[in-house]
Amino acid sequence: QYYHVFLGRLSLVPILIISLTGTYLSLVKFNIFPEKKIELKAPARANQEEEPEQKQVATFASFKTIKLKDIRSVDFPFADDPDEYYKIKLTDRELMVNQFDGTIVASAQYPMVNILNTLSLNLHTGKTSTIWAIVLTLATINILFFIYSGFVITLRRRRNKIKNKYNITEAEYLLLVASENGSTIHFANHILTQLLSHGEKAHLAELNDFQLSENTQQLLIFASTFGLGDAPTNGNNFLNKLEETDSHRAIEYTIIGFGSTNYPDFCGYAKRIEEEIKTKEWATPLLPLYKVNDRSLTDFVEWVKAYSDIIHLPLITSPNYYAEINQRKLYSFTVADISATNEGDKNFMLTLTPSGNVDFSSGDLLAIYPENNEKERLYSIGKSGKNVRLVVKLHEQGLGSSYLNNLKKGDTIKAAIQSNNGFHLDKKQTPTILVSNGTGIAPFLGMLEENKDAPISVYAGFRNKEPLQLTIEQQLAAAKNNGKLKDYTIAYSRDADISHKYVYELVEKDIVKITQILDNGGVLMICGAIAMHKEVVGKLQQNCPNFELYQSNNQIRSDCY
Ligand SMILES: Cc1cc2nc3c(=O)[nH]c(=O)nc-3n(C[C@H](O)[C@H](O)[C@H](O)COP(=O)(O)OP(=O)(O)OC[C@H]3O[C@@H](n4cnc5c(N)ncnc54)[C@H](O)[C@@H]3O)c2cc1C
Ligand SMILES: Cc1cc2nc3c(=O)[nH]c(=O)nc-3n(C[C@H](O)[C@H](O)[C@H](O)COP(=O)(O)O)c2cc1C
The missing domain is CATH 3.40.50.80 (Nucleotide-binding domain of ferredoxin-NADP reductase (FNR) module)
Structure with a gap:
């Protein structure tokens, strides 16, 4: 995303030139701006009988005034016949020059269409300048990169949709997100899911939809920064709304800024929110401002730990839980062994053999995707020979753990390995x-x-x-x-x-x-x-x-x- 924008700014001018000249050349090709042909005609010679005297070409006054860089082509006289001339095409006009004395016998300015055509062709192809040709090559490589990065950004936006169970007026926890490209919503959604699973009434909304209700007790503000320290589009009206908002009760808040240290004003918008909200009498800070650099899971988990402690609810502090599923590679595993399930703690041990060469270490995680449910379940794994070994607690009505518990020796399952480098x-x-x-x-x-x-x-x-x-x-x-x-x-x-x-x-x-x-x-x-x-x-x-x-x-x- 960062490079999408950075390279976009850098190659804006060359890409604009490529597209404008390309469009112009297409219009010419389809005869919407037809190129005009110039036919130069030499005037009739005064004295047809007399053989003209050949002067030194190097002394021709007309040639001395023409610069080499302006010459597109030269047709030389075919024979030393007085009716044969030099036909010189320059960038802006064509000339006919007497081959004996160098006088310009005919000349015509190109029409504007032809001049633009030549200019467009040169700019579009880099024909006349090596440096410009290099710039064009780099800009073209950038275009290929934009196709890729644009797809990735779109997919991320589509994946991270808000899913609510309670409406904004029922909720005690109001999670507010300011996100341009959706990745911040992903983090907020994971907190929403956990609050709901603990039986808390929580609602996730865009920052611009901020409103307090009688039930609001806590604000969790997840704010990314765009432009140069600015708000993302879905959060740009929040500060106005905040200014107009009053409450007769105290409401707690915590702010998590998402940004990148690549920008001079790191988490600038989150900082502005903090400055403004501090001035509100009704607003009580739960924690200092936490900042997440480049969607760092470790940074985010720092906030999760602190927040989990303060609200006395166990939130998952394993960074991997917050990783985006992306396009995780699924492998086939065959059940090599499954133990009986303990009566008391409902634990069982499962040993899986990967079908091919799967690279993993003890401490990594196995991700499974139970049918009809998009939430992935992670399991901490050990490596035994080339096998994956895990111990699972069977949860009553738990989709993932029941699915694993129902496996029989010889069954195959699809699962992904998520590396957990910090735990090897x-x-x-x-x-x-x-x-x-x-x-x-x-x-x-x-x-x-x-x-x-x-x-x-x-x-x-x-x-x-x-x-x-x-x-x-x-x-x-x-x-x-x-x-x-x-x-x-x-x-x-x-x-x-x-x-x-x-x-x-x-x-x-x-x-x-x-x-x-x-x-x-x-x-x-x-x-x-x-x-x-x-x-x-x-x-x-x-x-x-x-x-x-x-x-x-x-x-x-x-x-x-
Ligand atoms: C980093 C990480 C590592 C992990 N490692 C392990 C591990 O090594 N071993 C392990 O066992 N687990 C591990 N877990 C937990 C595991 O990922 C699952 O969360 C766990 O197995 C429960 O998933 P489930 O699909 O069985 O339950 P879910 O379907 O997700 O249900 C969650 C809970 O809700 C209850 N529930 C579901 N539906 C209902 C209903 N209709 N009514 C009432 N209650 C309901 C279930 O009983 C369960 O307690 C790990 C988690 C993480 C994040
Ligand atoms: C055009 C653009 C401008 C950005 N400007 C800043 C900035 O000024 N300060 C900052 O900390 N981060 C900046 N970022 C980084 C984003 O805030 C960061 O990538 C964030 O995680 C994006 O979250 P989102 O996917 O939810 O929109 C910028 C990113 C882009 C693409």
């Missing part, structure tokens, strides 16, 4: 702590298989010791035996015999050891429920003085849902 095992032998609960163990089992020499400790939490947990324990024990795993501890929350029930309690118990590993550059990876993530991170925050440093060094990595 380090290539170096970095000491690593893996913390999971429930289904979150799947990528870690794969990482243990992939591990070469890194000292790894696993902390896993489950509900009961059920058949699947026994299989997992066996795999952990085997990994420890063959040196892939240093140590592991498991917490069972519903098991009466075990004192430490939750995985965060295991982390707290070993906090001295864990802090040492992190202080020495180790990595801690968390996979599983968002609630568990919060507890574990809470324990680290409380106990590790260098917690902030670990975070900024990317030593704490998570894939939670």
